[in-house]
Amino acid sequence: MGLTTALTEMFGVTVPIANAPMGGSAGGALAAAVSDGGGLGMIGGGRGDLAWLDREMTLAARSTEKPWGVGFLSWAIDIAVVDWVVERRPAAVMFSFGNPDLFVPRVRAAGIPVLVQVTDLDEAGRALDLGADVVIAQGGEAGGHGGSGWATLPFVPAVVDMAGPTPVLAAGGIADGRGVGAALVLGAAGALIGTRFQASAEALVASEVSKALVDAGGADTERSRVTDILRGARWPSRYPARTVRDEHVERWRGREDELVEDLAAQRAFRAEKRGLPLWAGQSVELITNIRSATELVARLADEAESALIRAYPN
Numbered sequence: 445m446g447l448t449t450a451l452t453e454m455f456g457v458t459v460p461i462a463n464a465p466m467g468g469s470a471g472g473a474l475a476a477a478v479s480d481g482g483g484l485g486m487i488g489g490g491r492g493d494l495a496w497l498d499r500e501m502t503l504a505a506r507s508t509e510k511p512w513g514v515g516f517l518s519w520a521i522d523i524a525v526v527d528w529v530v531e532r533r534p535a536a537v538m539f540s541f542g543n544p545d546l547f548v549p550r551v552r553a554a555g556i557p558v559l560v561q562v563t564d565l566d567e568a569g570r571a572l573d574l575g576a577d578v579v580i581a582q583g584g585e586a587g588g589h590g591g592s593g594w595a596t597l598p599f600v601p602a603v604v605d606m607a608g609p610t611p612v613l614a615a616g617g618i619a620d621g622r623g624v625g626a627a628l629v630l631g632a633a634g635a636l637i638g639t640r641f642q643a644s645a646e647a648l649v650a651s652e653v654s655k656a657l658v659d660a661g662g663a664d665t666e667r668s669r670v671t672d673i674l675r676g677a678r679w680p681s682r683y684p685a686r687t688v689r690d691e692h693v694e695r696w697r698g699r700e701d702e703l704v705e706d707l708a709a710q711r712a713f714r715a716e717k718r719g720l721p722l723w724a725g726q727s728v729e730l731i732t733n734i735r736s737a738t739e740l741v742a743r744l745a746d747e748a749e750s751a752l753i754r755a756y757p758n
């Protein structure tokens with residue numbers, strides 16, 4: 445049957461799946477592994493640490509002949525970072541969270557397709573007005589940062605209806621081929637997947653993180669600003685992060701404004717020098733193993749085809 449979509453045609457890939465550009469953990473090895481599996485591999489450029497990016501982009505370029513891209517946090521970068529990455533000619537550049545107005549035209553002018561991840565209809569409209577080549581509709585089930593208003597199931601078709609000919613990817617809550625098939629049924633041209641690829645052999649995470657992702661259930665996750673406030677992460681308040689709930693989230697839930705003022709509590713948290721929070725979406729429920737990302741992409745594609753055939757036998 446094959447899963448040819450506007451996404452696969454735009455990038456010359458065979459599977460309509462991209463990994464999320466997860467800052468710090470989606471490095472060159474993960475991007476190359478996803479691309480080798482037939483998807484669109486993405487490096488998580490986050491806030492634009494150029495030394496890290498240089499290393500990871502070099503690794504991706506050495507590891508695969510297939511196309512791969514780089515993603516950034518719009519609120520945390522400046523145009524110099526965009527110019528730097530454009531000069532290195534990745535196959536795609538993605539922007540999430542914040543205002544990409546300055547960045548999208550610059551990348552498009554260089555002839556590189558731009559993906560913009562959006563969390564509500566206003567952001568979707570702005571991304572389309574800017575000329576985004578692909579819009580990624582992220583629902584609140586998603587792992588990591590995002591909006592909390594929309595769920596993926598209604599948000600994706602709403603953005604598809606707005607987008608006309610512009611391809612839309614579904615993000616949030618997709619960890620197996622059934623989810624990929626559902627995204628296609630909603631009118632998306634594919635899926636952008638984070639949590640499932642965080643639990644892959646190539647993600648740059650400690651083995652305790654992989655184990656915790658296998659052990660966690662979807663009901664253990666919660667979207668909250670608490671950990672960002674405690675660690676002084678300066679994330680815009682409209683993008684709380686979904687993590688596996690911990691004692692800090694339990695303690696400060698509903699008291700975020702108080703926590704912003706409580707510098708002693710923030711200092712105490714930073715003095716503990718804890719690792720990063722365990723960012724994970726509700727789809728963590730579906731993750732029972734750690735696999736190579738190349739194998740995962742192939743499985744997701746096969747499962748999606750089977751799910752679609754099961755749903756539409758004729």
Ligand SMILES: Cc1cc2nc3c(=O)[nH]c(=O)nc-3n(C[C@H](O)[C@H](O)[C@H](O)COP(=O)(O)O)c2cc1C
Nearest residue numbers: 464466467540586587588616617637638639723725
């Ligand atoms: C561990 C983790 C880190 C993430 N970091 C980023 C990031 O740096 N930039 C970004 O655009 N999205 C990031 N995201 C969000 C993804 O782009 C995507 O919306 C989300 O993973 C989709 O939902 P899923 O986790 O249910 O697949 C992250 C997600 C996770 C799970």
